[in-house]
Amino acid sequence: MAAKSRFVLQRLFNGLRTQSLWLQSSKSTSSQGRPSSLSFRTHTCGELRSDHVGDKVTLCGWVQYLRQDLFVILRDFTGLTQILIPQEESASGLKSALCDLTVESVIQVTGTVRLRPSGQENKGMPTGEIEVLAENVEIFNICQKLPFEIKDFVKKSESLRMQYRYLDLRSSQMQQNLRLRSQVVMKMRDYLCNVQGFVDVETPTLFKRTPGGAKEFVVPSREPGMFYSLPQSPQQFKQLLMVAGVDRYFQIARCYRDEGSKPDRQPEFTQVDIEMSFVEQAGIMSLVEGLLQHSWPPEKGPIKVPFHTMKYEEAMRDYGVDKPDTRFNMKLIDLSEVFSASDVEFLRSALSKPGGTVQAICVPGGAVSTGRSIWLNIFDFLQEDTTLLSHLLEALDSGAPPHGGIALGLDRLISIMVGANSIRDVIAFPKSFRGHDLMSRAPDSLSEEELNAYHISVKWPTKHERCEEDERK
Numbered sequence: 001m002a003a004k005s006r007f008v009l010q011r012l013f014n015g016l017r018t019q020s021l022w023l024q025s026s027k028s029t030s031s032q033g034r035p036s037s038l039s040f041r042t043h044t045c046g047e048l049r050s051d052h053v054g055d056k057v058t059l060c061g062w063v064q065y066l067r068q069d070l071f072v073i074l075r076d077f078t079g080l081t082q083i084l085i086p087q088e089e090s091a092s093g094l095k096s097a098l099c100d101l102t103v104e105s106v107i108q109v110t111g112t113v114r115l116r117p118s119g120q121e122n123k124g125m126p127t128g129e130i131e132v133l134a135e136n137v138e139i140f141n142i143c144q145k146l147p148f149e150i151k152d153f154v155k156k157s158e159s160l161r162m163q164y165r166y167l168d169l170r171s172s173q174m175q176q177n178l179r180l181r182s183q184v185v186m187k188m189r190d191y192l193c194n195v196q197g198f199v200d201v202e203t204p205t206l207f208k209r210t211p212g213g214a215k216e217f218v219v220p221s222r223e224p225g226m227f228y229s230l231p232q233s234p235q236q237f238k239q240l241l242m243v244a245g246v247d248r249y250f251q252i253a254r255c256y257r258d259e260g261s262k263p264d265r266q267p268e269f270t271q272v273d274i275e276m277s278f279v280e281q282a283g284i285m286s287l288v289e290g291l292l293q294h295s296w297p298p299e300k301g302p303i304k305v306p307f308h309t310m311k312y313e314e315a316m317r318d319y320g321v322d323k324p325d326t327r328f329n330m331k332l333i334d335l336s337e338v339f340s341a342s343d344v345e346f347l348r349s350a351l352s353k354p355g356g357t358v359q360a361i362c363v364p365g366g367a368v369s370t371g372r373s374i375w376l377n378i379f380d381f382l383q384e385d386t387t388l389l390s391h392l393l394e395a396l397d398s399g400a401p402p403h404g405g406i407a408l409g410l411d412r413l414i415s416i417m418v419g420a421n422s423i424r425d426v427i428a429f430p431k432s433f434r435g436h437d438l439m440s441r442a443p444d445s446l447s448e449e450e451l452n453a454y455h456i457s458v459k460w461p462t463k464h465e466r467c468e469e470d471e472r473k
Helices: 002-016 089-099 158-163 172-195 235-243 281-295 312-318 345-352 386-396 410-418 448-452 463-472
Strands: 022-024 056-067 071-076 079-084 106-115 130-141 218-220 227-229 248-256 268-277 370-375 403-409
Touching: 056 079, 056 130, 071 106, 079 106, 089 130, 172 248, 172 281, 172 410, 235 248, 235 268, 235 386, 235 403, 268 281, 268 410, 281 403, 403 410
Parallel strands: 079 130
Antiparallel strands: 022 130, 056 071, 056 106, 071 079, 106 130, 218 227, 248 268, 268 403, 370 403
């Protein structure tokens, strides 16, 4: 089986190694050496300016447009460059190769930078003053017909974007979102490690069931009847690290919850998980203010500190939710007295109940969701089975310092920064609304033989049970 898999993969990769076509016009001189960098290119498609006029450059990228057999617009993650197709008879082979390209084919072009003719500049394009006169081209991959155009103005359904995510990620907006996310995370690591002395610690993904909270994903083991669970968060591990004397911990943590997907929620998501010893609530809040100030993109404008704080009771009273949108000062107004004599049945019914009120409705909005906790080694597990937490309880009796922490929803935070409607627009390979990967078609079924290795058999739901499950969803 392994040998067969290796053979299939080898054929796949060999098929992707498209035979390179190298055509050189008679005007070009002998090929110059590669630049002393890790890339084929000398420049990116978005960086050439009038200062580069006369330079011989090598660019790599995707064909964005083909224009009247005169130009090729080449694109990479930085922008666009216009490639001028030579029209001389002596360069007919090069012209033919460039004119026969399909959109989204991947090529390498070497040529000389020159100013565009007067009146042909494109002021809306950062590289619009120049063009590159092609002298040779290497074709890496010819693109076949695509399910949609890679243009930002072309509207695609979300399901189509998810199915062909590797194409959707080529869009300039998705490129910007992912790069901004990377920059923010890098700055967060810098602040926590280099400014505040935190330690980045990876915690296990295969864990055990945690009492309470959301439903967990279960992972079978090869031991009959024994299962792992994917952690909802690293909560237990970060407390154990405080007991271990790590003092200040953080992690860009992957978390898993088996619940329905929403615009701001995924079955798997990322938290900036933080815990520190010998701290009170004010210290945690000050840390988060500094963290966000340090990592906030300058182009998004400054953020003001200290942040406005609000008690839970106040939020529920004035806004009706525990993550209120305070930008518009739209608070709930108690209209119980106004409707006290109302004949409307549902209003009378509401007011007749203990504590019943009638309030005006505000429009809820987005907010950064965080979870904050201060632990003083006092636990009340109510009716939960504490044997599932015996390791943690034992640790907390082994010299545990007072400690506190917070978890910032990274996906939600980045989506607010870029103004995305859904966190799926800031995650490279997100799940659909139903929690499926439409690209790879996960989750997938296993054969009976594969299930037997884990001592598992599938009990298929009846038609009635399926209908009930659909109603719950």
